[in-house]
Amino acid sequence: MEKIRIAVIGVGIIGEAHLNTYRTIPEADVVAICDINEERLHYIGDKFGIQRRFTHIGRMLEEDDIDAVDVCLHNNMHAPVSIAVMRAGKDCYCEKPMAGTFYDAREMYRVMEETGKKLHIQLSLLYTRETKAAKRFIDAGKLGHLYHMRSYGFRRRGRPYVDGYAAKEFVNTTTSGGGALFDMGVYHISQLLYLAGLPKLERVCGHTYAELDMDPGRREISGFNVEELGVGLATYENGLSMDILESWAIHGRPFPSSILCGSEAGISLEPLTIHSRENNIETDTTVDLGQMDYLEHTVYAADAHYDNSQHHWIHALLGKCDLLPTARIALETQRVQEGIYFSQMLGREVTADEIETLSESRALVIPNL
Numbered sequence: 001m002e003k004i005r006i007a008v009i010g011v012g013i014i015g016e017a018h019l020n021t022y023r024t025i026p027e028a029d030v031v032a033i034c035d036i037n038e039e040r041l042h043y044i045g046d047k048f049g050i051q052r053r054f055t056h057i058g059r060m061l062e063e064d065d066i067d068a069v070d071v072c073l074h075n076n077m078h079a080p081v082s083i084a085v086m087r088a089g090k091d092c093y094c095e096k097p098m099a100g101t102f103y104d105a106r107e108m109y110r111v112m113e114e115t116g117k118k119l120h121i122q123l124s125l126l127y128t129r130e131t132k133a134a135k136r137f138i139d140a141g142k143l144g145h146l147y148h149m150r151s152y153g154f155r156r157r158g159r160p161y162v163d164g165y166a167a168k169e170f171v172n173t174t175t176s177g178g179g180a181l182f183d184m185g186v187y188h189i190s191q192l193l194y195l196a197g198l199p200k201l202e203r204v205c206g207h208t209y210a211e212l213d214m215d216p217g218r219r220e221i222s223g224f225n226v227e228e229l230g231v232g233l234a235t236y237e238n239g240l241s242m243d244i245l246e247s248w249a250i251h252g253r254p255f256p257s258s259i260l261c262g263s264e265a266g267i268s269l270e271p272l273t274i275h276s277r278e279n280n281i282e283t284d285t286t287v288d289l290g291q292m293d294y295l296e297h298t299v300y301a302a303d304a305h306y307d308n309s310q311h312h313w314i315h316a317l318l319g320k321c322d323l324l325p326t327a328r329i330a331l332e333t334q335r336v337q338e339g340i341y342f343s344q345m346l347g348r349e350v351t352a353d354e355i356e357t358l359s360e361s362r363a364l365v366i367p368n369l
Protein backbone atom coordinates (compact mmCIF):
# COMPACT_ATOMS: atom_id res chain seq x y z
CA MET A 1 0.00 0.00 0.00
CA GLU A 2 1.27 3.44 -0.90
CA LYS A 3 1.78 5.57 2.20
CA ILE A 4 2.35 9.25 2.92
CA ARG A 5 5.36 9.86 5.18
CA ILE A 6 4.42 12.58 7.63
CA ALA A 7 6.23 14.68 10.21
CA VAL A 8 4.36 16.52 12.96
CA ILE A 9 5.68 19.83 14.33
CA GLY A 10 4.43 20.67 17.83
CA VAL A 11 3.31 17.65 19.81
CA GLY A 12 1.24 19.41 22.46
CA ILE A 13 -2.48 18.79 22.98
CA ILE A 14 -3.52 18.88 19.33
CA GLY A 15 -0.31 17.33 17.99
CA GLU A 16 -1.01 14.30 20.18
CA ALA A 17 -4.63 14.20 18.97
CA HIS A 18 -3.39 14.23 15.36
CA LEU A 19 -1.04 11.32 16.09
CA ASN A 20 -3.97 9.35 17.48
CA THR A 21 -5.99 10.05 14.33
CA TYR A 22 -3.11 9.08 12.00
CA ARG A 23 -3.14 5.69 13.74
CA THR A 24 -6.64 5.16 12.31
CA ILE A 25 -5.54 5.96 8.72
CA PRO A 26 -3.71 2.98 7.17
CA GLU A 27 -2.09 5.12 4.44
CA ALA A 28 -0.54 7.55 6.97
CA ASP A 29 2.96 6.84 8.25
CA VAL A 30 4.27 9.26 10.88
CA VAL A 31 8.05 9.08 10.49
CA ALA A 32 9.22 12.05 12.57
CA ILE A 33 8.14 14.53 15.22
CA CYS A 34 9.50 17.90 16.30
CA ASP A 35 9.02 19.93 19.47
CA ILE A 36 11.14 22.53 21.20
CA ASN A 37 10.20 21.01 24.56
CA GLU A 38 12.47 17.96 24.79
CA GLU A 39 10.65 16.34 27.67
CA ARG A 40 7.37 16.48 25.76
CA LEU A 41 9.11 15.35 22.54
CA HIS A 42 10.43 12.19 24.18
CA TYR A 43 7.24 11.48 26.09
CA ILE A 44 5.25 11.56 22.83
CA GLY A 45 7.98 9.77 20.84
CA ASP A 46 7.98 6.91 23.36
CA LYS A 47 4.20 6.79 23.59
CA PHE A 48 3.73 6.53 19.82
CA GLY A 49 6.93 4.60 19.04
CA ILE A 50 8.37 7.33 16.80
CA GLN A 51 12.17 7.18 16.76
CA ARG A 52 13.12 10.23 14.69
CA ARG A 53 12.80 13.22 16.98
CA PHE A 54 13.87 16.80 16.32
CA THR A 55 14.01 19.99 18.33
CA HIS A 56 15.06 22.02 15.27
CA ILE A 57 12.35 22.53 12.65
CA GLY A 58 14.74 23.59 9.88
CA ARG A 59 16.88 20.46 10.32
CA MET A 60 13.88 18.21 10.12
CA LEU A 61 12.71 19.92 6.94
CA GLU A 62 16.04 18.95 5.30
CA GLU A 63 15.09 15.26 5.54
CA ASP A 64 14.35 14.03 2.02
CA ASP A 65 12.04 11.16 2.86
CA ILE A 66 9.36 13.31 4.52
CA ASP A 67 6.46 13.93 2.10
CA ALA A 68 4.17 16.10 4.19
CA VAL A 69 4.35 18.10 7.40
CA ASP A 70 1.58 18.72 9.91
CA VAL A 71 1.95 22.04 11.78
CA CYS A 72 0.42 21.98 15.27
CA LEU A 73 1.99 25.15 16.68
CA HIS A 74 0.30 28.26 18.01
CA ASN A 75 -1.39 30.64 15.58
CA ASN A 76 1.34 33.23 15.06
CA MET A 77 3.78 30.45 14.18
CA HIS A 78 1.54 28.95 11.49
CA ALA A 79 2.63 31.28 8.67
CA PRO A 80 6.42 31.19 9.06
CA VAL A 81 6.52 27.43 9.63
CA SER A 82 3.98 26.50 6.94
CA ILE A 83 5.80 28.72 4.46
CA ALA A 84 9.12 27.06 5.34
CA VAL A 85 7.50 23.63 4.93
CA MET A 86 6.23 24.44 1.43
CA ARG A 87 9.51 26.07 0.43
CA ALA A 88 11.26 22.87 1.55
CA GLY A 89 9.21 21.09 -1.13
CA LYS A 90 6.74 19.39 1.21
CA ASP A 91 2.97 19.47 1.34
CA CYS A 92 1.61 21.16 4.44
CA TYR A 93 -1.24 20.54 6.85
CA CYS A 94 -1.84 23.37 9.30
CA GLU A 95 -4.04 23.74 12.33
CA LYS A 96 -6.73 26.39 12.51
CA PRO A 97 -6.98 29.35 12.42
CA MET A 98 -4.92 29.65 9.25
CA ALA A 99 -2.69 32.28 10.91
CA GLY A 100 -2.72 35.03 13.51
CA THR A 101 -3.75 37.69 10.97
CA PHE A 102 -5.27 37.90 7.49
CA TYR A 103 -1.95 39.27 6.21
CA ASP A 104 -0.07 36.16 7.34
CA ALA A 105 -2.76 33.82 6.03
CA ARG A 106 -2.58 35.56 2.63
CA GLU A 107 1.20 35.02 2.62
CA MET A 108 0.65 31.31 3.21
CA TYR A 109 -1.83 31.24 0.34
CA ARG A 110 0.59 33.08 -1.92
CA VAL A 111 3.42 30.63 -1.18
CA MET A 112 1.06 27.72 -1.77
CA GLU A 113 0.41 29.11 -5.26
CA GLU A 114 4.08 29.94 -5.84
CA THR A 115 5.41 26.53 -4.83
CA GLY A 116 2.51 24.44 -6.15
CA LYS A 117 2.49 22.53 -2.87
CA LYS A 118 -0.76 21.40 -1.27
CA LEU A 119 -1.79 23.45 1.78
CA HIS A 120 -4.62 22.11 3.92
CA ILE A 121 -6.14 23.86 6.95
CA GLN A 122 -7.91 21.93 9.70
CA LEU A 123 -11.59 22.97 9.54
CA SER A 124 -13.28 20.02 11.21
CA LEU A 125 -16.92 21.01 10.66
CA LEU A 126 -16.57 20.53 6.90
CA TYR A 127 -16.57 16.76 7.49
CA THR A 128 -19.62 16.37 9.73
CA ARG A 129 -22.58 14.42 8.50
CA GLU A 130 -24.70 17.54 8.94
CA THR A 131 -22.47 19.55 6.61
CA LYS A 132 -22.40 16.77 4.02
CA ALA A 133 -26.19 16.42 4.00
CA ALA A 134 -26.77 20.21 4.01
CA LYS A 135 -24.40 20.55 1.07
CA ARG A 136 -26.41 18.05 -0.93
CA PHE A 137 -29.62 20.00 -0.38
CA ILE A 138 -27.89 23.28 -1.28
CA ASP A 139 -26.12 21.91 -4.36
CA ALA A 140 -29.47 20.56 -5.57
CA GLY A 141 -30.80 24.14 -5.46
CA LYS A 142 -33.36 23.39 -2.74
CA LEU A 143 -32.79 26.67 -0.88
CA GLY A 144 -33.59 28.98 -3.80
CA HIS A 145 -31.93 32.36 -3.26
CA LEU A 146 -29.67 32.13 -0.19
CA TYR A 147 -29.95 35.55 1.48
CA HIS A 148 -28.93 35.18 5.13
CA MET A 149 -26.75 32.98 7.33
CA ARG A 150 -26.20 32.97 11.09
CA SER A 151 -22.91 31.74 12.52
CA TYR A 152 -23.33 30.76 16.15
CA GLY A 153 -20.90 29.37 18.68
CA PHE A 154 -21.52 29.07 22.41
CA ARG A 155 -19.51 28.39 25.51
CA ARG A 156 -20.90 29.71 28.75
CA ARG A 157 -17.50 29.79 30.47
CA GLY A 158 -14.73 28.21 28.46
CA ARG A 159 -11.98 30.72 27.80
CA PRO A 160 -8.81 28.71 27.21
CA TYR A 161 -6.36 28.58 30.12
CA VAL A 162 -8.05 31.19 32.35
CA ASP A 163 -11.11 28.93 32.68
CA GLY A 164 -9.12 25.69 32.79
CA TYR A 165 -8.47 23.90 29.49
CA ALA A 166 -5.44 24.42 27.20
CA ALA A 167 -2.43 26.71 27.10
CA LYS A 168 -1.99 30.42 27.83
CA GLU A 169 -0.92 30.97 24.20
CA PHE A 170 -4.62 30.95 23.16
CA VAL A 171 -5.45 34.18 24.95
CA ASN A 172 -2.92 36.85 24.01
CA THR A 173 -2.40 38.52 20.66
CA THR A 174 1.34 37.81 20.64
CA THR A 175 0.83 34.09 20.17
CA SER A 176 -2.83 33.73 19.12
CA GLY A 177 -3.67 36.93 17.24
CA GLY A 178 -7.29 36.79 18.45
CA GLY A 179 -9.74 35.19 20.87
CA ALA A 180 -13.11 33.44 20.55
CA LEU A 181 -13.58 34.46 16.92
CA PHE A 182 -10.24 33.00 15.86
CA ASP A 183 -10.35 29.95 18.08
CA MET A 184 -13.94 28.69 17.70
CA GLY A 185 -15.57 31.15 15.28
CA VAL A 186 -13.26 29.78 12.61
CA TYR A 187 -15.20 26.50 12.63
CA HIS A 188 -18.68 27.98 12.41
CA ILE A 189 -17.88 30.70 9.87
CA SER A 190 -15.88 28.39 7.60
CA GLN A 191 -18.71 25.82 7.63
CA LEU A 192 -21.16 28.44 6.33
CA LEU A 193 -18.77 29.95 3.78
CA TYR A 194 -18.14 26.45 2.43
CA LEU A 195 -21.87 25.67 2.23
CA ALA A 196 -22.58 29.03 0.57
CA GLY A 197 -19.94 28.37 -2.12
CA LEU A 198 -17.36 30.87 -0.88
CA PRO A 199 -19.22 34.15 -1.48
CA LYS A 200 -17.23 37.37 -1.90
CA LEU A 201 -17.19 39.62 1.18
CA GLU A 202 -18.15 43.26 0.61
CA ARG A 203 -18.10 44.77 4.13
CA VAL A 204 -18.42 43.94 7.81
CA CYS A 205 -19.09 45.64 11.14
CA GLY A 206 -18.87 44.23 14.64
CA HIS A 207 -17.84 44.42 18.25
CA THR A 208 -15.62 42.45 20.58
CA TYR A 209 -15.91 42.13 24.36
CA ALA A 210 -14.04 40.82 27.39
CA GLU A 211 -16.27 41.70 30.34
CA LEU A 212 -16.43 38.65 32.60
CA ASP A 213 -14.20 38.22 35.60
CA MET A 214 -11.42 35.65 35.65
CA ASP A 215 -8.81 34.19 37.97
CA PRO A 216 -6.34 37.06 38.59
CA GLY A 217 -3.28 34.77 38.68
CA ARG A 218 -4.11 33.18 35.36
CA ARG A 219 -4.95 36.57 33.85
CA GLU A 220 -1.49 37.80 34.73
CA ILE A 221 0.42 34.71 33.60
CA SER A 222 -1.42 34.55 30.28
CA GLY A 223 -1.48 38.27 29.46
CA PHE A 224 -5.13 37.80 28.44
CA ASN A 225 -5.94 40.58 25.93
CA VAL A 226 -8.33 39.01 23.40
CA GLU A 227 -12.13 38.87 23.03
CA GLU A 228 -14.26 36.37 24.92
CA LEU A 229 -17.26 37.42 22.80
CA GLY A 230 -17.27 38.55 19.18
CA VAL A 231 -20.33 39.74 17.23
CA GLY A 232 -20.57 40.92 13.66
CA LEU A 233 -22.70 41.53 10.62
CA ALA A 234 -21.10 40.79 7.26
CA THR A 235 -22.43 41.66 3.81
CA TYR A 236 -21.52 39.40 0.90
CA GLU A 237 -22.20 39.65 -2.83
CA ASN A 238 -25.69 38.98 -4.25
CA GLY A 239 -27.49 40.33 -1.21
CA LEU A 240 -26.21 37.64 1.16
CA SER A 241 -25.64 38.61 4.80
CA MET A 242 -24.21 36.71 7.77
CA ASP A 243 -24.53 37.57 11.41
CA ILE A 244 -21.91 36.16 13.74
CA LEU A 245 -21.96 35.56 17.47
CA GLU A 246 -19.13 33.59 19.00
CA SER A 247 -18.78 33.18 22.73
CA TRP A 248 -16.06 31.72 24.93
CA ALA A 249 -17.80 33.18 27.97
CA ILE A 250 -21.20 34.81 28.44
CA HIS A 251 -23.97 34.93 31.02
CA GLY A 252 -26.62 33.22 28.93
CA ARG A 253 -28.10 29.95 27.68
CA PRO A 254 -26.82 28.06 24.63
CA PHE A 255 -27.70 29.73 21.35
CA PRO A 256 -29.61 27.82 18.69
CA SER A 257 -27.52 26.39 15.89
CA SER A 258 -26.07 28.09 12.83
CA ILE A 259 -28.63 28.55 10.07
CA LEU A 260 -28.90 29.24 6.34
CA CYS A 261 -32.01 31.03 5.03
CA GLY A 262 -33.15 30.76 1.41
CA SER A 263 -36.22 31.88 -0.49
CA GLU A 264 -37.41 28.28 -0.98
CA ALA A 265 -36.09 26.61 2.17
CA GLY A 266 -33.84 27.10 5.19
CA ILE A 267 -31.46 24.85 7.11
CA SER A 268 -30.71 24.57 10.82
CA LEU A 269 -27.41 22.74 11.14
CA GLU A 270 -27.75 21.30 14.69
CA PRO A 271 -29.84 19.20 14.71
CA LEU A 272 -29.99 19.15 10.94
CA THR A 273 -33.46 20.27 9.85
CA ILE A 274 -34.69 21.50 6.49
CA HIS A 275 -37.40 24.13 6.88
CA SER A 276 -39.76 24.71 3.95
CA ARG A 277 -43.39 25.18 2.99
CA GLU A 278 -45.12 22.21 1.37
CA ASN A 279 -48.78 22.26 0.29
CA ASN A 280 -49.33 25.51 2.17
CA ILE A 281 -47.96 23.95 5.36
CA GLU A 282 -44.78 25.04 7.19
CA THR A 283 -42.71 21.86 7.13
CA ASP A 284 -39.60 20.68 8.99
CA THR A 285 -37.75 17.75 7.45
CA THR A 286 -35.28 15.69 9.47
CA VAL A 287 -32.57 13.63 7.82
CA ASP A 288 -31.42 10.07 8.52
CA LEU A 289 -27.73 10.89 8.83
CA GLY A 290 -26.84 7.41 10.08
CA GLN A 291 -28.25 5.80 6.94
CA MET A 292 -26.48 8.36 4.74
CA ASP A 293 -23.20 7.58 6.47
CA TYR A 294 -23.74 3.83 6.24
CA LEU A 295 -24.38 4.00 2.50
CA GLU A 296 -21.31 6.18 2.04
CA HIS A 297 -19.17 3.50 3.69
CA THR A 298 -20.73 0.47 2.01
CA VAL A 299 -22.36 1.03 -1.39
CA TYR A 300 -20.30 4.16 -2.11
CA ALA A 301 -17.22 3.27 -0.04
CA ALA A 302 -14.89 3.88 -2.97
CA ASP A 303 -15.72 7.60 -2.69
CA ALA A 304 -15.37 7.84 1.10
CA HIS A 305 -12.57 10.39 1.28
CA TYR A 306 -14.08 12.80 3.81
CA ASP A 307 -14.25 11.00 7.17
CA ASN A 308 -12.27 13.73 8.90
CA SER A 309 -9.77 16.43 8.01
CA GLN A 310 -6.66 14.20 8.25
CA HIS A 311 -8.28 11.29 6.43
CA HIS A 312 -9.27 13.63 3.61
CA TRP A 313 -5.77 15.14 3.51
CA ILE A 314 -4.06 11.77 3.14
CA HIS A 315 -6.50 10.63 0.47
CA ALA A 316 -5.98 13.89 -1.43
CA LEU A 317 -2.19 13.50 -1.28
CA LEU A 318 -2.53 9.99 -2.65
CA GLY A 319 -4.57 11.38 -5.56
CA LYS A 320 -7.76 9.58 -4.53
CA CYS A 321 -9.76 12.83 -4.46
CA ASP A 322 -9.34 16.56 -4.98
CA LEU A 323 -8.34 18.48 -1.88
CA LEU A 324 -11.19 20.66 -0.62
CA PRO A 325 -10.16 24.33 -0.98
CA THR A 326 -9.62 24.66 2.77
CA ALA A 327 -6.81 27.21 2.36
CA ARG A 328 -9.19 29.51 0.46
CA ILE A 329 -12.06 28.89 2.89
CA ALA A 330 -9.79 29.56 5.88
CA LEU A 331 -8.41 32.71 4.25
CA GLU A 332 -11.90 34.09 3.65
CA THR A 333 -12.86 33.15 7.20
CA GLN A 334 -9.87 35.06 8.49
CA ARG A 335 -10.85 38.07 6.38
CA VAL A 336 -14.28 38.48 7.97
CA GLN A 337 -12.96 37.73 11.46
CA GLU A 338 -10.28 40.35 11.24
CA GLY A 339 -12.83 42.75 9.71
CA ILE A 340 -14.72 42.57 13.00
CA TYR A 341 -11.54 43.52 14.88
CA PHE A 342 -10.94 46.50 12.57
CA SER A 343 -14.58 47.57 12.85
CA GLN A 344 -14.29 47.51 16.67
CA MET A 345 -11.03 49.49 16.48
CA LEU A 346 -12.34 52.14 14.05
CA GLY A 347 -15.91 52.32 15.34
CA ARG A 348 -17.43 51.79 11.88
CA GLU A 349 -18.06 49.30 9.11
CA VAL A 350 -15.00 48.28 7.06
CA THR A 351 -14.81 47.08 3.46
CA ALA A 352 -13.13 43.88 2.29
CA ASP A 353 -10.46 45.99 0.58
CA GLU A 354 -9.76 47.91 3.78
CA ILE A 355 -9.16 44.64 5.62
CA GLU A 356 -6.52 43.76 3.01
CA THR A 357 -4.83 47.12 3.51
CA LEU A 358 -5.08 47.33 7.30
CA SER A 359 -3.96 43.80 8.14
CA GLU A 360 -0.35 43.39 9.27
CA SER A 361 1.87 40.47 10.07
CA ARG A 362 2.05 39.15 13.60
CA ALA A 363 4.23 36.21 12.60
CA LEU A 364 6.72 35.30 15.31
CA VAL A 365 10.43 34.93 14.77
CA ILE A 366 11.08 31.25 15.35
CA PRO A 367 14.51 30.50 16.77
CA ASN A 368 14.66 26.87 15.68
CA LEU A 369 13.46 27.34 12.11
Ligand SMILES: NC(=O)c1ccc[n+]([C@@H]2O[C@H](COP(=O)([O-])OP(=O)(O)OC[C@H]3O[C@@H](n4cnc5c(N)ncnc54)[C@H](O)[C@@H]3O)[C@@H](O)[C@H]2O)c1
Pocket (backbone or CB within 6 Å): 009, 010, 011, 012, 013, 014, 015, 034, 035, 036, 037, 040, 055, 057, 072, 073, 074, 075, 095, 096, 097, 166, 167, 169, 183, 366, 367, 368
Ligand atom coordinates in the same frame (compact mmCIF):
# COMPACT_ATOMS: atom_id res chain seq x y z
N1 LIG B 1 -5.96 22.22 22.04
C1 LIG B 1 -6.99 22.00 21.22
O1 LIG B 1 -8.01 21.41 21.63
C2 LIG B 1 -6.94 22.46 19.80
C3 LIG B 1 -7.99 22.08 18.95
C4 LIG B 1 -7.95 22.47 17.62
C5 LIG B 1 -6.91 23.24 17.16
N2 LIG B 1 -5.91 23.64 17.98
C6 LIG B 1 -4.83 24.50 17.43
O2 LIG B 1 -3.60 23.84 17.57
C7 LIG B 1 -2.55 24.78 17.78
C8 LIG B 1 -1.75 24.34 19.00
O3 LIG B 1 -2.60 24.23 20.11
P1 LIG B 1 -2.29 23.20 21.31
O4 LIG B 1 -3.48 23.25 22.19
O5 LIG B 1 -1.87 21.89 20.78
O6 LIG B 1 -1.06 23.92 22.02
P2 LIG B 1 0.01 23.28 23.01
O7 LIG B 1 0.60 24.41 23.76
O8 LIG B 1 -0.59 22.15 23.77
O9 LIG B 1 1.10 22.65 22.00
C9 LIG B 1 1.97 23.43 21.25
C10 LIG B 1 3.29 22.67 21.17
O10 LIG B 1 4.19 23.40 20.31
C11 LIG B 1 5.50 23.32 20.89
N3 LIG B 1 6.32 24.42 20.38
C12 LIG B 1 6.27 25.72 20.74
N4 LIG B 1 7.20 26.42 20.06
C13 LIG B 1 7.84 25.54 19.26
C14 LIG B 1 8.91 25.65 18.33
N5 LIG B 1 9.49 26.83 18.07
N6 LIG B 1 9.32 24.54 17.70
C15 LIG B 1 8.76 23.33 17.95
N7 LIG B 1 7.74 23.17 18.83
C16 LIG B 1 7.29 24.25 19.48
C17 LIG B 1 5.25 23.39 22.37
O11 LIG B 1 6.37 22.93 23.10
C18 LIG B 1 4.00 22.52 22.52
O12 LIG B 1 4.33 21.17 22.76
C19 LIG B 1 -3.22 26.15 17.89
O13 LIG B 1 -3.12 26.83 16.66
C20 LIG B 1 -4.68 25.82 18.16
O14 LIG B 1 -5.58 26.80 17.62
C21 LIG B 1 -5.89 23.25 19.30
